[in-house]
Structure formats: C-alpha cells, structure tokens
Amino acid sequence: MSTTPLDRRPTIAVGPATWPVNRRLLLIGVAASAVAAVAFLVSVAIGFTTPVDVARILLGGGTRAENVVVFDDALPRALIAGLVGFGLGLAGSLTQLITRNPLATPDLLGITAGASIGAVAAITLGAAGDAWLSDLGVPVAALLGGLIAAAAMYALSFRRGSELSMSTLRLILVGVGLTAMLQALVGFLLARAQEWDAARAQRWIVGSVSYGSWQVVPAALVAVVIGTGWSIIVARDLRTLGLGVDTARGLGVRGGPAIAGTLVVAVIVAALSVSAAGPIAFVGLLAPQIALRLARSGTPPPITSGLLGAVLVLLADVLTRTALPDGLPVGVVTAAVGGPFLIYLMITTARKATA
Structure with missing residues (x-):
C-alpha cells in the first residue's frame, strides 16, 4: 500500500495496476x-x-450430532441467504450505476421476472413431462430466462447513435411492462400446474431460503464470484462512467464495452441468485x-x-x-x-x- 504526492489516498499496487x-x-x-x-x-x-x-x-x-444439525441443515440456509443477498445487492448496484438511475434495478427491469419464468417453467413443465426442462435444472433455466428477458429489454430500449445505446427512461418503462407480461405468464403456468408443483413454485416465487440445500449453494457462489471479479476488474471504468458517458469519453474510457459487459454480468449474477432462493x-x-x-x-x-x-x-x-x-x-x-x-x-x- 502506498501514497502519491498528488493523491493522499492509500493505494494497492499489483504489478503495474493500482487501486485507490x-x-x-x-x-x-x-x-x-x-x-x-x-x-x-x-x-x-x-x-x-x-x-x-x-x-x-x-x-x-463439534460433536457428531452437532455437525449433522449445523452442516446438513442450518448452514446451507444461512449460506444461501448471505450469498443471494450479496448477489442481488451487487447486481442492483451495477444496473443503477450504468444507467445512473436509482430505479433501474433487476426487479424493475424484468431481469428477475425473466429468471422467474425460467425457473417456474423448469419446476412445473418439467414435472409435467417435459424432460428437457428437468434436465436443465432450475439454475440453468433461470439463467436462460434472465438472459432472454435482458435481450428483449435491450432490443426494445435501443437508441441509435448513443454510447449507452439505450434510453434510460425507455429502459425502465420497457422493464416495467416486460415484468408485468412475464408475471402474467408465471400465473398462467401456475394455474395449469399440478397442485404440489404449483405450491413449490409459489414458495419459490415469493423469495424464500427456508428450503435451501447444498444443491443450490454453487449457483449463488458462482454469482458472487463473477460479480465480485468483474467489479474489481472494471472498477476504475465504472467509477468514471458514474460521472456520465460524455465525461468518461473525455477521460479516455470506452463506455460501450464496459456498459455492455456490466449489463451482461448484472443479468448473470441476478439470474443465478434468483435461481437459488427466488426473486427476493x-x-x-x-x-x-x-x-x-x-x-x-x-x-x-x-x-x-x-x-x-x-x-x-x-x-x-x-x-x-x-x-x-x-x-x-x-x-x-x-x-x-x-x-x-x-x-x-x-x-x-x-x-x-x-x-
């Protein structure tokens, strides 16, 4: 850790790279x-x-009995709560940062709704006989749903000639409309599902860690690793983009790749987090x-x-x-x-x- 005369804040240096x-x-x-x-x-x-x-x-x-209670039952639930909370908070900060709007969150942009429709389809249609959905599993289905929803949101919000390539107001409005449509589709799937599958999906939709198990911990952990790694790699560009696209361009930061990459990472992190505990x-x-x-x-x-x-x-x-x-x-x-x-x-x- 070192300081420079022009910037009294301490910095961490790893080779040629430094972080204040x-x-x-x-x-x-x-x-x-x-x-x-x-x-x-x-x-x-x-x-x-x-x-x-x-x-x-x-x-x-711990004793053998204590280890069974803690490691088999209580620990997965607490781990999922912490990891999913971290992933959703980080994904929300990324979407708010690149759009410079506090309302642009995965909840309101349709990302979590897209992940929800993928997961609910895997739970209900997979049990109804669509084996390929069961083979995908809830995490993968949620990730695909989130990516498809994000692609639709981006296409409908596209604005030619902009560094951001999206109108922020249009982005939020499209996200709200997309969320409503996907929630209606979720309701349709629940209405046609078997009673047990519908009850299971409904508990998941509300957002719960009560039924957390070690099976879904890897998805939440991967979300945290991806989100944290990306945030560290592009930290300087993200701070500059927070000043505005024009200012960032004047400082030599290419906004397009950083924004596109950050949006993709936010979608992946949010979708994987949602797959583990539902759209909290x-x-x-x-x-x-x-x-x-x-x-x-x-x-x-x-x-x-x-x-x-x-x-x-x-x-x-x-x-x-x-x-x-x-x-x-x-x-x-x-x-x-x-x-x-x-x-x-x-x-x-x-x-x-x-x-």
Missing part, C-alpha cells in the same frame, strides 16, 4: 462484514444453540441506495452494496424465524421495507427532474 483505497468505503465494508458475520452465526444457531457454539462447531470442535424483492433496490448514502458517493459502490444486501437478507431471515410468524418467507419482509422506499425514491427522483 477509499477509507470510508473500507470502514463501511468492514462494519457490514462484521454485521453479516454475526447475523450469519445467529441464523445458524436459531432453535439449536448459541452463536458462540456455532463458531466452535464451524471451526471443527427490493434487495437490488435497497442495498445500493443504502450503500450510496453511507459512502456519500455519487454512485452505488458494488462490493459495499453486495455486503449490505447480504446483511439485509440475513437479518430478514433471522426476523422471520424469531419475531414473525413461523414459515414467513424473507421476500415478504424485504418487500414490506422496499415498497415504501421505492415510493420515496420515485418522489425524490421526480422532484429532482422538475427542479
């Missing part, structure tokens, strides 16, 4: 990681033991906006947004298992918090536009 270290972001990241770790231990411990004992068991000091509502909206306000920056920082997303989902899971009726999905809690926040954002965005 924002002390405030670093502090927020450490604090969010600590809160997420505590919430993770509490989530594993609920109904069984204490967080201190959970830490002991995870470090290899408003995490992609809440986490980046909280991170932006805590960091006092012009754009939502992706990694910090991911950490805060993990905190949100883990705390929501703890809340549903302690203070709220048993079996309530975490998506209900995040929607209850995110709905009013969305209204607040829409009002403030409208006021800024007319100011």
Whole structure:
C-alpha cells in the first residue's frame, strides 16, 4: 500500500495496476462484514444453540450430532441467504450505476421476472413431462430466462447513435411492462400446474431460503464470484462512467464495452441468485441506495452494496424465524421495507427532474 504526492489516498499496487483505497468505503465494508458475520452465526444457531457454539462447531470442535444439525441443515440456509443477498445487492448496484438511475434495478427491469419464468417453467413443465426442462435444472433455466428477458429489454430500449445505446427512461418503462407480461405468464403456468408443483413454485416465487440445500449453494457462489471479479476488474471504468458517458469519453474510457459487459454480468449474477432462493424483492433496490448514502458517493459502490444486501437478507431471515410468524418467507419482509422506499425514491427522483 502506498501514497502519491498528488493523491493522499492509500493505494494497492499489483504489478503495474493500482487501486485507490477509499477509507470510508473500507470502514463501511468492514462494519457490514462484521454485521453479516454475526447475523450469519445467529441464523445458524436459531432453535439449536448459541452463536458462540456455532463458531466452535464451524471451526471443527463439534460433536457428531452437532455437525449433522449445523452442516446438513442450518448452514446451507444461512449460506444461501448471505450469498443471494450479496448477489442481488451487487447486481442492483451495477444496473443503477450504468444507467445512473436509482430505479433501474433487476426487479424493475424484468431481469428477475425473466429468471422467474425460467425457473417456474423448469419446476412445473418439467414435472409435467417435459424432460428437457428437468434436465436443465432450475439454475440453468433461470439463467436462460434472465438472459432472454435482458435481450428483449435491450432490443426494445435501443437508441441509435448513443454510447449507452439505450434510453434510460425507455429502459425502465420497457422493464416495467416486460415484468408485468412475464408475471402474467408465471400465473398462467401456475394455474395449469399440478397442485404440489404449483405450491413449490409459489414458495419459490415469493423469495424464500427456508428450503435451501447444498444443491443450490454453487449457483449463488458462482454469482458472487463473477460479480465480485468483474467489479474489481472494471472498477476504475465504472467509477468514471458514474460521472456520465460524455465525461468518461473525455477521460479516455470506452463506455460501450464496459456498459455492455456490466449489463451482461448484472443479468448473470441476478439470474443465478434468483435461481437459488427466488426473486427476493427490493434487495437490488435497497442495498445500493443504502450503500450510496453511507459512502456519500455519487454512485452505488458494488462490493459495499453486495455486503449490505447480504446483511439485509440475513437479518430478514433471522426476523422471520424469531419475531414473525413461523414459515414467513424473507421476500415478504424485504418487500414490506422496499415498497415504501421505492415510493420515496420515485418522489425524490421526480422532484429532482422538475427542479
């Protein structure tokens, strides 16, 4: 770590590449990681033991019975909550960053709805006899659905002659309309599905980690690795793009490839995260906006947004298992918090536009 006379901020150097270290972001990241770790231990411990004992068991000091309870039952659920929250928060920050609009989240752009239709089709049609859908599996079907929805959104929002190649207002309007259409298609599939398959799909649609298992952990983990890796690789370009496309072009940053790549990564991360726990509502909206306000920056920082997303989902899971009726999905809690926040954002965005 070093400093330069012109920039007193510390930097991390790896060969010829250097990354400036924002002390405030670093502090927020450490604090969010600590809160997420505590919430993770509490989530594993609920109904069984204490967080201190959970830490002991995870470090290899548990008995055979304790290991079975923790590693086979409680740990996958907590891991999925943390990883999915991180992925959705990071994906939301990426879409908000490239569009420079707080309303441009995977929820509102149709990405999670596309992933939902893919997953629901795999659950309902696969069980009804379409073997190829069952062979695909929920993660792959969700990823394909998210990519197809994103491609449709991009094609309908295309604007010739623009570096971004999309109208932000048109993008959001198309996303809202696309989401409504896909949700109607989800309802159609549920209406024609067998009762058991419909119930299973319905639990998934609300957004729940209650039935999490080790089978879906890899999809959520891959989403986190891809999103984090991309955010680090293009961190400098993303910060510059946050100043505006014209400013970024003046500073020598090619906006087109960075924006296109970031959009693809956001779709992949959101779709894989949704495949693991369903479309947990408003995490992609809440986490980046909280991170932006805590960091006092012009754009939502992706990694910090991911950490805060993990905190949100883990705390929501703890809340549903302690203070709220048993079996309530975490998506209900995040929607209850995110709905009013969305209204607040829409009002403030409208006021800024007319100011």
